[in-house]
Structure formats: C-alpha cells, structure tokens
Amino acid sequence: MRVKRYLVSAMPEAIEAIRRDLGPDAMIVSSRRVRQNSPLGWLLPKKLEVTAAVDTPLPASAGGEPSREYQKLQEELLQLKNIISTKLLGESDQGLPATVAKWKNILEQLEVNQEIIDEVLQKVASHTGLEQEIAPQAVVYELADILGFPEGGCQLSSQVATFLGPTGVGKTTTLAKVAAHMLLGEKKKVALVTTDTYRIGATEQLKTYAEILGVPVEVVMTPRELRQAVDRHRDRDAVLIDTAGRSPRNPIYRQELLSYLASAQPGETFLVLSCTTKNRDLLRIAESYQEFNVNKLIFTKLDETTSLGPILNVVRATGLPVAYLSNGQNVPDDLLVASPRELARLIVEAGQP
C-alpha cells in the first residue's frame, strides 16, 4: 500500500496529481480543509489536504528472498498496527477518537461482526491517522478488500448449475432472473429443470417463467430423471437446476439432495440466502450447506433491510464469493452481478443516515 498526502487549492488539482503519482487505481481515503502553514496562514484561504492510497506489492529482492528494505517496512507496519490496535481495541468506546467511534457504531448497526469491524478500522486508521475524519470511501475500500473476490464478478460460468437454499429465500425467482440475463444479455441458450415437487405451485412458478422466457423446462422426480434431463440439454449453454428448500438437517432431505447432486454433477452450486435472515441463522445455514459443495453465494432481498453486514460475515466465515445480489421481486430487472467494490458501497450506504 502506498499512501501520499497532497496540499492543494481544489479537488481537481489533487485528482490530477494522484493519477500522475499513484496511477488510475488510487483511491482518495480522506480530505479536509487546513490552514496554510505560514505566519500569516490565518489570513490566506484554507487549503485542501487530500490523502490517497494505492495497493502496491512491497519490494522483494531479485532472488525472491525478502530484501532488508522489505523486512524493515514489514516491521514498521507491524509496530504501527500494534500501536493502533492497542488504541482501538484496548480502550472502551468512550476512549476512542470520535471519528473511529462513529464508524464503529455505524458498522455495528449494520451488524458487521466485531472482529471485522476492528480489522477494518485498524487498517483505515493506519492510513489516515486517528484524529482525521474517516471518509466513507476508505471504509468501502477496506470492506471490498475483505470481500476479496474478483472485481469483474463471479457470474455463472458452468454448463450445469444448481440453486440451493432455505424455502422462500428467492431461489426460483433468482434462477429465473439469471436465466433471463443469460438469454437476453449474453444471447445464451438456457434450459431450466426443477426437482421441487413438494410445494404446491412450485413447478407452476418455474413453468410460468420458462414460458415467458421461451426456454424449455423439465420437472423431475428422481435423481435418474435429473441425469436424463441434464443429458437431453447437453447442447444448451446452461442448464439451471432449481431445488426444494428444506432443512439439510432433515436426514431424508439431505440424502435426497446428495443423490440429486451426485447425478447432476453440477459445475457450480449456488447457495441462495436472504438478507432478512438473522445473522446467526445465516452463519448456521451457510455451514449446514457446505457439505453440498457450494461454491458461490447469492444474497436476496437487499431491498428489505438496511443491515447488510451479515453478507460480510458469511463471506468471511465461508471464504465463498458472492455471485449475484437480488434487490426486488421484478424478473429480470432486480438482479445485480456482485462486485466487491459495489457491494461494499451498498453496505456502507445502507448505514448512512
């Protein structure tokens, strides 16, 4: 991480200098008006102090061994981190600098786990100092870093994909939205299959979407039928498989789901979770679905809550990327391909008054 501070008259001047010195990936982490440092400074117009940062690998020596410069930088960073953590964590909220306390409170309201809050604020404060106002962009930057999946997104990229998750979270709706995006946006050939024959109306719901989209749909009753359906659509770019949402702690359902997955052999398995579910339940659900080889997450109902922190908590706990975000009932419009920066921005924005 390279951090540089600029004293300028106006923001465009700072942006130009930041681009020149730190490149296009640099981010402004804080800005404030300051008096000019001269005997008559109080007479002169205030200047703008802008701090910018960019991620850079630390220098290593040619042989791959850490250079002395690298080791020294690492030691200094560690010292700085220790000073900040004692300041941040060792004290009660009353002892925290006002700006840190404000963000601690915002992130707590968003239901971000304490461990993540401490980590983020330590990092932000180590760039900006403890007394300066913390800019929302700086928090967004660190939260995006914690989310950690590729900025370009983790959209569906396999020929066979399954959608798992508890009942009512929006599996079928999201599957239809993803199908529509592939069909309309990427001109891909899609087929839909459902194993959900438990809920009255569940198959009708998927059939209706398939009819509107003009894509084939199959209702299967056994793992064998699922295999046959997947094989029949081998020429399609994507076969999206919908499932019934029942507790994986139910041994019969668990076994049935395992058999379906074994015969479909999906390249990707999405776990669909709703942001309206309590944080603790989300973590428990995510854990209970891990044995089904889930490799991507989808969060729905972002429109129904402002507490988006649990998304971060689940990503941290599972190490899985977020592929899509659903923010409403409209098919196909209310779907976003998740990018860490955009998701972090949505989370922070939800916490602003």
Ligand SMILES: Nc1nc2c(ncn2[C@@H]2O[C@H](COP(=O)(O)OP(=O)(O)O)[C@@H](O)[C@H]2O)c(=O)[nH]1
């Ligand atoms: N507000 C809101 N409602 C949603 C969203 N996604 C799905 N729903 C609604 O949640 C309900 C259950 O959706 P459904 O797809 O049938 O869930 P499933 O049981 O997991 O397949 C339906 O009324 C959907 O319209 C969303 O992002 N926001």
Ligand SMILES: [Mg+2]
């Ligand atoms: Mg469904």
